[in-house]
Amino acid sequence: MTREECKIYFVNSQFKKNIIELSKEELYSRLKDMGIEDYRALQIFKWIYLKQVDTFEEMTDIGLELRSIFSDHFTINRLDKQKVEVSSDGSKKYLFGLADGNHIESVLIPEKNHYTLCISSQVGCAQGCRFCLTASGGFIRNLSKAEIVSQVRDIQNDLAGSKLPLSNIVFMGMGEPLANYKNVIKAIDTILSEDAGLGFSKRKVTVSTAGLVPFLKDLGKDTGVNLAVSLNAADNETRDMLMPVNRKYPIEELIEACRVYDLKPRNRITFEYILIKGVNDSPADAKRLSKLLRSVKAKINLIPFNEYEASEFKRPDESAIRSFQEILLNKNYTAVIRHSKGHDISAACGQLRARSC
Numbered sequence: 001m002t003r004e005e006c007k008i009y010f011v012n013s014q015f016k017k018n019i020i021e022l023s024k025e026e027l028y029s030r031l032k033d034m035g036i037e038d039y040r041a042l043q044i045f046k047w048i049y050l051k052q053v054d055t056f057e058e059m060t061d062i063g064l065e066l067r068s069i070f071s072d073h074f075t076i077n078r079l080d081k082q083k084v085e086v087s088s089d090g091s092k093k094y095l096f097g098l099a100d101g102n103h104i105e106s107v108l109i110p111e112k113n114h115y116t117l118c119i120s121s122q123v124g125c126a127q128g129c130r131f132c133l134t135a136s137g138g139f140i141r142n143l144s145k146a147e148i149v150s151q152v153r154d155i156q157n158d159l160a161g162s163k164l165p166l167s168n169i170v171f172m173g174m175g176e177p178l179a180n181y182k183n184v185i186k187a188i189d190t191i192l193s194e195d196a197g198l199g200f201s202k203r204k205v206t207v208s209t210a211g212l213v214p215f216l217k218d219l220g221k222d223t224g225v226n227l228a229v230s231l232n233a234a235d236n237e238t239r240d241m242l243m244p245v246n247r248k249y250p251i252e253e254l255i256e257a258c259r260v261y262d263l264k265p266r267n268r269i270t271f272e273y274i275l276i277k278g279v280n281d282s283p284a285d286a287k288r289l290s291k292l293l294r295s296v297k298a299k300i301n302l303i304p305f306n307e308y309e310a311s312e313f314k315r316p317d318e319s320a321i322r323s324f325q326e327i328l329l330n331k332n333y334t335a336v337i338r339h340s341k342g343h344d345i346s347a348a349c350g351q352l353r354a355r356s357c
Contacts, residue, residue, distance in 0.1 A: 016072075016073060016074055016075050017030075017073070017074055017075070018074070018075050018076070018077045018146050019044065019048065019074040019075065019076055020048065020076065020077060020145075020146040020149055020150060020153070020190075021144060021145055021146040023186060023189060023190065023196075024041055024042070024045065024193065024195075024196035027041040027044070027045075028041050030073075034069070034073075036066070036069075040062065040066065041196065042195055042196060043059065043061060043062055044056075044059065044062075044070070045193075045195070045196040045197065046195075047059045048076055048153075049153065049190075049196075049197050049198050049199075050199070052153070052156070052157045052160070053076070054076055054078065055071070055076065056068075056070040056071045056074070056076070057071070077146065077150065078150060078153075078154050079096040079097070079098070079147065079150045079151065079154050080096060080097035080098070081094060081095075081096060081154065081158075082095045082096065082097045082103070083095040085345040086345070087341060087342040087343070087344050087345045088344055089110075089341045089342065089344075090110040090341075091107060091108065091109050091110065091341040091342035091345070092107070092108040092342075093105055093106075093107050093108075093342060093345050093346070093352075094106045094107070094108070094151075094155060096151065096154075098123070098147060102123045102140055102141070103123070104120040104123055104143065104147070104151075104173070104174055105120060105173060105174060105352045105353075106118060106119050106120060106151045106155060106173055107173065107342055107352070108155055108159075108166075109341050109342070110164060110341075111164075111168075113164065114164055114165050114166070114167040114168060115159065115162075115164050115165065115166040115167070115168070116167075116168040116169075116170060117151070117152060117155055117166055117168070117169050117170070118170050118172045118173045119148065119151040119152060119169060119170070119171060119172075119173050120143065120148075120151065120173035120174035120175055120352070121142070121143055121148060121171055121173070121174070121175040121176070121177040121179075121180045121183075121184050122139065122140075122141070122142050122143055122174055122175025122176065122179065122180055123139075123140040123141050123142075123143065123174065123175070124137050124138050124139045124140045124141075124174065124175065125137075125138075125139055125174060125175045125176055126138070126139035126176070126179065127176050127179075127210045127243065127244065127245055128243075128244045129210065129230075129232075129242060129243050129244075129245075130241070130242050130243075130312070130313075131232070131242060131274055131276060131305060131311075131313055133308050133311075133346075133352065133353045134174050134175075134352050134353050136353065137353050139175075142175075142179075142180040142183060143175070143180065143183060144183055145183045145186040145187045145190070148183060148184065148187035149187045149190050149191060149197075149198075152166075152169060152191055152198055152200075153198065156198070167200070167201075167204050168204045168205075168206075169191060169200055169204065169205045169206070170205075170206045170208065170228075171184065171205075171206065171207045171208055172206070172208045172228070172349070173352055174352050174353075176209065176210055176212065177207050177208065177209060178207070178209045178212040178215040178216075178219065179212060181215050181218075181219075184207070185222050185223065188205065188207075188223050188225060191205060192205065192223075192225075202223070202224045202225050202226075203226070205223075205225040205226065206225060206226040206227070206228050206270070207219065207223070207225055207226070207227060207228070208227075208228040208229070208230060208272065209227070209228070209229060209230065210230050210243055210245045211229060211230070211231075211243070211245050211246065211249050211254045212245065212249065213249040213253050213254055213257045216257040216258070216261055217257065217260075217261075217262075220261050220262030220263065221262050224264070226267070226270065227258075227261060227269050227270070228269070228270040228271075228272055228301075229254070229258060229269060229270070229271050229272065230243070230272045230274075231254075231271045231272060231273055231289075232272070232273055232274050232276075232280060233246075233251075233280050233285075234251070234280075234285060234288035234289040234291075234292045235251070235288060236250050236251050238279065238280055238285075239251055242276075242279070242280075251292070255292060255293070255295070255296060258296050258298075259295050259296050263297060267297070268297045268298055268299045268334075269296060269297060269298055269299075270298075270299050270300075270301055271293060271298055271299070271300050271301070272301045272303060273289065273300055273301065273302050273303065274303045274304075274305055274349070275302055275303065275304050275305060275315075275316050275320070275321055275324060276305045276313045276314070276315075276316070277305070277313070277314040277315060277316040277317070277320070278314070279313065281316040281320045281321070281324055282320075283323060283324070283327060285324070286323075286324045286327035286328055287327060289328065290327065290328055290331040290333060293333070298333065299333070299334040299335070299336070300328055300333055300334065300335040300336070301336055301338045302321065302324060302325055302328075302335060302336065302337045302338065303337075303338045303340060303349055304316060304321055304337070304339065306340055306343055306349055308346065321337060322337075325337055
């Protein structure tokens with residue numbers, strides 16, 4: 001296809017496409033329609049994801065004519081990094097502006113020998129969990145595949161030269177990932193892809209859900225990544241109060257979906273349990289939880305509630321936290337107390353609520 005023919009093709013398409021929105025197969029198809037060899041797709045993605053370039057002009061193993069054609073048809077967009085807050089524990093909270101004026105937050109967490117990045121899948125959240133600050137702002141919209149992937153790509157670029165690698169990705173930021181299933185799955189594909197993406201290991205990517213049961217069966221087959229379930233109660237009455245999703249998909253349905261979830265032989269499902277004083281932190285609650293998870297290959301993260309202004313809930317006493325853990329350990333569960341980082345910059349679990357700076 002000549003340059004003039006490509007220009008006509010572009011006029012007919014009416015807009016430039018952010019190339020990060022495309023999968024390998026989708027770019028193959030577009031290039032084929034343009035009369036360009038499909039192997040160029042892998043060249044382009046290598047430059048975008050591995051070499052972190054921002055323009056086609058920088059892709060020096062592609063001819064000048066083709067680079068110009070790609071520039072006519074596609075953009076390579078980054079999110080608008082508006083603010084970065086640094087916690088006393090080294091965590092960083094990124095405020096990103098989106099093209100439509102909305103905002104999201106991502107949290108970079110330093111570990112002993114790597115970074116973990118907590119990314120968002122929606123602007124706001126519709127789940128309405130009473131303990132979560134994000135829910136108080138309501139739901140605005142789903143993030144696109146490119147907006148999800150760009151959180152990882154852009155922060156990875158920000159870490160260039162860092163001594164610690166970014167190796168772990170968790171979908172635990174703003175939003176319910178399974179309520180944006182199509183775009184989350186497409187984003188995970190690019191995050192995992194070695195030849196056309198960021199090349200992360202499946203073992204290092206975790207999707208957390210409040211319990212959208214119908215999607216769990218597909219998630220295990222479609223991705224092979226780790227699953228975390230935000231449980232937070234072992235009885236329907238308490239979970240109904242904390243998490244409205246439980247009224248539609250009660251605990252019995254959720255646990256059965258977890259029991260039959262497509263797990264690799266050595267893998268386990270992580271159950272996240274936010275401990276809230278006087279609500280779900282009693283010895284009786286711990287015993288109910290141990291009984292509830294008996295049929296599931298489970299490990300349990302105990303997360304003491306992160307208090308914030310105007311919250312109706314309180315963090316349990318340290319003795320109650322330890323007693324709860326001890327009961328689970330005595331029942332032969334792996335039960336770890338997770339003290340969320342970034343509390344002083346409102347980046348801890350349940351505290352994300354992106355607003356313009």
